[in-house]
Amino acid sequence: MSKRLIVGLTGASGSVYALSLINTLALMDWQIELVMTPTGEKVLAYETGADRSALPQNVTIHENTNLFSSLASGSYRTSGMVVIPCSMNTLGLMATGTGDHLLARAAQVTLKERHPLVVVPREMPYNIIHLENMLRLARAGATIMPASPGFYHHPQQIQDLVNHVVGRVLDQFGIEHTLFERWSGV
Structure with missing residues (x-):
């Protein structure tokens, strides 16, 4: 298995x-192929204070406008791929096969090559269009994982x-981790 994941x-x-x-994968020596929408990059800076320079060295940033990127080819x-967080706009692009931006094109390539595509929608509530787009992606082979954390591990922070x-996203790719204590029953 390649230790390269598209984010x-x-x-x-x-x-x-x-x-x-990204930081967790970097600590595990994974190569991260990062594609950010322009708004995604702005939200990253706004919410976390992080910018491109704050990312680990094993992150390769692919410009969302670069359809000549290696991520646009099934031979790479x-x-x-995981889209985290996933806006409803990007979800719609992926669900309809619109590939005029690299992020949506990379998702199409991931699906056509039958590699795992994990989509982590973060907006709410969902309307019928959002739900139908999620269903369309799921039928195409994607895993839809809304950002819904569990509480059985008694989070403190x-x-x-x-x-x-x-951790649940990493589970979808079979990547071992210790990010939370797994449920073992009562």
Whole structure:
């Protein structure tokens, strides 16, 4: 399995999830192929104070306008892609196969190559269009994972809630972690 994962970061609130995922993967020596929408990059800075210079060295940033990026080709080997957080706008682009931006194109390539695509919607409430777009993506092979942290591990800090969501995302790719205590029954 390639230790390379595509991370898409959109303009939905919740960029702390993406930053935590990136930092966790970087500590595990994964190569992160990052695509940010312009609004996603602004929200990252606004919500976390992080900008491009604050990202780990094993992050390669691909410009969302660069359709000549390696991520636009099925021959580029990755373990899959996660879009975290995923705005409803980007969700709609992915669901309809619109690929005039790299993030949506990389999602299409991930699906066509039958690699895992994990979509973490963060907006709410959902309207019927959002739900139908999620269903369309799920039928195409994506895993839809709303940012809904669990509480059975008795979180004490916000980072505990973030870690639960990020850990569940890592689970979808079979990546071992210790971000939260797993449920073992009562």
